[in-house]
Amino acid sequence: MAKIRALLVDDEPLAIRGLTLRLEKFDDLEIIGTCSNGREAVKAIKEQKPDLVFLDIQMPGFDGFSVVRSLVGQTEIPLIVFVTAFDQYAFEAFEAHALDYLLKPVEEERLEEAIVRVREALSQRIAIEQNARLVDLIESMDEPPKEALTAILEKPVEHKEERYDPHLRIKDRGHITIVDVADVDYVDAAGDYMCIHVGEKTHILRETMKTMEKRLDPRVFQRVHRSTIVNLDKVKEVRPHSNGECFLTLMCGVELKVSRSYKDVVGRFL
Incomplete structure (x- = not known):
């Protein structure tokens, strides 16, 4: 058939x-x-x-x-x-x-x-x-x-000027590390600091969650918790939980919880 x-x-x-x-x-x-x-x-x-x-x-x-x-x-x-x-x-x-x-x-x-x-x-x-x-x-x-x-x-496709950051510049003791945004697995908040997770490395950036969201392309990066932003291209598995929450397993092996407040994001995965 x-x-x-x-x-x-x-x-x-x-x-x-x-x-x-x-x-x-x-x-x-x-x-x-x-x-x-x-x-x-x-x-x-x-x-x-x-x-x-x-x-x-x-x-x-x-x-x-x-x-x-x-x-x-x-x-x-x-x-x-x-x-x-x-x-x-x-x-x-x-x-x-x-x-x-x-x-x-x-x-x-x-x-x-x-x-x-x-x-x-x-x-x-x-x-x-x-x-x-x-x-x-x-x-x-x-x-x-x-x-x-x-x-x-x-009509030819008009390419708008990119308004999202392709790189993050991490300052640490006088040194500047340039991180390619596409390589970021996820970002989580620690007070007024953001932990940028790239593979086995974690970079610390003084930034607020609200500001970080504005810097990242929402087509790729989505907030799944009040303190977590995930790179959707890095998601390997989605596992729903009976209480309405979900868990994402990333390619790097890390498991992240998706709170019920952001369930609509995962709803498009399922």
């Missing part, structure tokens, strides 16, 4: 990673790629022709609705499952048009229901009809003319 070829589209790396982990349990589904913005998604859909697209709506610039609009006129449009942080009531009008929608953080049971609907849609060969209704709905909204959409798609 041929596998369902799926494309994941979301501008949040953590959301992509979390959905990828959850989809691994479905043996008949294959993730053929991921996209971090709408224009990448349109290109990937046209070139790779996936059967299914998990599509975030709230993306800067070229959102999920714009992605669907740009597919108007194509003979093969994949099944669309919205994955979004929108309130459920905002989707009552779309439920009959999109194949399904999932609210973040994605619940295991809802994801299973969505996959069942995908299987049924493909087996009954109703994908074309289903997506025709979705396109009709979105086309009825206020939208820029087709020429404007084309211009947006063809």
